[in-house]
Amino acid sequence: MAAASGLKPILKGLSFALVGLLIGAGLGLLFTSLTNRPSTEPVIVLGYVFALLGWLLGVGLWDAWGREWVGLPVQGEAGHDWRRFFRFTTDHKIIGVQYLVTFVVVMLLAGIASVLMRVELMAPGKNILGPNEFNTTMSLHGIMMIAVAVATIIGGFANFLLPLMIGADDVAFPRINALSYWIIPPVAVLLLLTPFFGGFDSGWTAYPPLSVINAHGQLLFLLAFLTFGVSSILGGLNFLTTIIKLRAPGMTWGRLPIFVWSIFAAALISLTATQFVAYGLLMIILDRVVGMSFFRASEGGNPLLYEHIFWFYSHPAVYIMILPAFGIALEVLTHFSRKPLFAYKWVVGAFLGIVGLSFIVWAHHLYTSGMPNSLHIPFMVTTELISIPTGVVFLAALGTIWMGRLWLTTPMLFAIAFVFNFLIGGVTGIFLADVPTDIQLQDNYFVVAHFHYTIMGGEIFAIMAGLYYWFPKVTGRMYHEKLGKVHFWSMFLTYNVTFLAMFWAGIQGMNRRVADYIPDLAGINLFVSIASFFLAASFLILVYNLVRSWARGTVASASPWRARTLEWQTSSPPPLENFPHPPVVVGHPYDYGVPGSVHAAPAPVGGGSEDER
Amino acid sequence: MNRHALIVLLLWLLLAVVGEFLVVRLAPGMFPVVAAEEGEIVDNAFTFLMILAVPVLAFVLATLLYSLASFRSRGTPSQDGPPIHTNRPVLFVWFLATIGLTALMIVHPGITGMRELADRADREPDLVVKVETMRFGWRITYPEQKINTFQELVLPVGKHVRFEVTSLDVLHAFWVPAFRMKIDAVPGMVTTVHATPNRTGGFQNDPNFRLQCAELCGIGHSVMQVPVRVVEQKEFDAWAAQQSKLARRSN
């Protein structure tokens, strides 16, 4: 009974979505009958668009927002128990938890997909998945992990922490924030439905013409990705505005915690570049549904257009993933080395430099695509230039650890492992940026290993560091330190064994996205598969630790790490209004070891009280 | 400070020397068989990049390992570390090193390697092979010999070959692992790639002699491959003659 009332907004959203689905599908049928195009795709598109609108209105958009637009008073939400996590709430901390939990679940699902793939690849020939099933599994693994990589930090960590770290009471647009979360569940539903619509065998990159001619599952994927893009744009907009406008008094640009800077940089990319992938996906949808000719060669269409548009987003997108990971890693390294962040200003400059460069490197994904050879050298040069700002980040990491008082807790171990893994990811990136070597390595397991080193070894390790580091702040309880260390060592070792072996497979000529391979590669593939099973198992320790500690961990103090940044200056978990007395920032966040230095002082009582809601 | 730095320096040198030794000793045996002059350029570039990468890896590894060993605190640290905010000489050296390395790898093997490959591409080919791809097969045409086949790619050794690649349906990619050369097959477009096979061999003896699709094209992607055979010119001529006879007979 209680559960039903708690899930009321979701049930309402679902029923509205059903109504929308029927209306949209009806319109779609009307459209197909008028245009004599015998196709189910317009029905899917319109049905989905209306179902999405229905879902959003039902789940809370109408009550919290829509009513205002027709001149009615809005209805607020209430509740402090578990039900608040299932509502369209505007509290950034709840939205942060919603994001984090959602994407940890998505990560585990995508992890299961990867285990299925590795079972299939254990031996040549068919093991458990047919070719189409394999391709769908591989594509689902790809897009779900991309979503995890894009949204876990910006959506989860930044939502929970960024307003706290800059001393604000919420983000700039709390309702847009809620909207950008509640847009995500339909994405997950669509993706999980793709196997029932014939799957999609195009990978997450969805290159046309393949993605124009294959099963309806592809269309579901395109709509899902497009919807996710909308969420990503809204998130970027929200964080930029929040950082620019809502900093506490005294929180100058030079005093922003490095994590906030990294989100600022990533949000710039997410705000702008995402429009390009949205347009790329729209082109495929138009080709499929309305029969346009973006990619039909006989009408002057050209698949290279999609590749350019797609990578104009998707290369900067890896910096949406990795910049916040730099932020988390540097944040953790600083606090657990008990030393100021080395070369803070240079790191900020490096972040912004990476943002700038990220927009002019995209065509290094296209060295073997048949684009004009004259473009090879310019893109090779810009791509390799990225190693200079990235080098600054490494210098900062090493300079911070140097001579510190290293407190080797679980988050610190993950942050150090991040440096190691990302180093390998970065160095192998050079091999792919250089045209001569890339001609051989393009679309090869070397690429697979490389981007897993940057995204998994880099970002996911940083996410792990962040999960453990901020766990007491989010839940008010400590995680189990011993289990955390067991998780770290098992994950670190199995991870490296798995993916170092993949470099070898790539050099030996294993090309990527294949369900089958020549028998000569059987040994290395069996090795990778077995290692990957252990890697997958290590996540069970994480899940057990998180669930157990959230339920029964020891109660955490406000600042268990004695860290200086603002989120630790309020209770764990923080109250609804974040700071009982709005803080005033008076010093740098990382001045460890500077005698008498203070980052923030609570505002004088008289000044603060009138601002409380 | 100086003592720490000195130890890291020595550790770095040690790791770097061992690493370079391993690269130089092991690199030649790392790669699968290479059967084209262009492939050797690619492998040399790869080896050179490994030689460049080793000192970088060794430096970060030495610093990390030494810091972990000597700066770790037992339990909760009771006091903070020294408040070092930045260090101009270190930054200067670091920028010098990263900019220098970046410039080096752009010039060599990046630009020089590309130049070598481009020079070969400009050369007049001894043989032109047209490759049309479709899900999930290859139609290989020898215009001069007026033959075509779906079965295998046969090439004479020592001859500079230009492949003119196009696709009849979706994106594919022409890739022969033993040649290290790759180019996408794009519908509506002819892309070219070159190879000069310098070693005879065939798929039976070495699976790297295969023409493999390297761009995801659907359910048959992983099995979209045909054998490659590199033979002496005489043998190639005989094969071509036999093929054209077969073609006439079937007409």
Place this chain on the structure above:
Amino acid sequence: MHRTELPSKMRLGFIVFGVLIVIEIIEYVLGVNMKGGAWPLLAVLAVIGAWPIVQYFMHFTQLWRREE
């Protein structure tokens, strides 16, 4: 912004409108009559046309200029 009189604001609107109309007609004449190579000129004219809208209609500088 509230300080200046409404009529002068309205006059400004008409001036911007007039400029835009002139630009569009020039563009049209160029586009219809030039056989090729018109696009760089058109690109410049489009930027010149977009600027007054952004500046005077959308008050772009409002973003960093504090009013009142």
Place this chain on the structure above:
Amino acid sequence: MVEATASHPVHDRLSINRLGLWLFIISDSFLFAALLSSRFFLQGVHRPAELNQPLGLVISIILVASSLTAYRSEMAAAHGDQRGFRNNILMTIGLGLLFIIGVGVEWREAFTHFPPSTGFGTIFFTLTGVHASHVLSGLILLGIVLFLGRKGRFTSGSYWGVEGAVKYWHFVDVAWVFIYPTLYLVS
């Protein structure tokens, strides 16, 4: 887009809303940049002879005129002239509808000369279609503003709804300033 709850102690709501809207506009202009670049990538500066250039000029002038009335309505609202504000919003909506009708006429012609399945038709219908969808959403926003304005929601001191909708409308106009020559005039 309109966000009016939770006043923050440090910064005023209005400047936050403005920044948010501008960021949205910057984001959206990347979409139009992608659209324009695909025109040149696929079709170069090719332009079919059947393209109705005079009609293009007419609807461009209509849209620019609607920007003028939108500007006038915002200024009127800022000075508390409720009548002027409402009349100008109404005129803007009228001109916007006229623009949509113009696009509709063009589409009918285009279907016979270069349907969406052809190379140029693909570009033409996508560019005008994406732009028209922006016009439509602008019209909906202006409609809401008109409705709320009739209820007396906006005063000379508080008219963010008007300002936001009008800014968005101007942005749609700016986008057209670039689309118009790209589609109708380059050769």
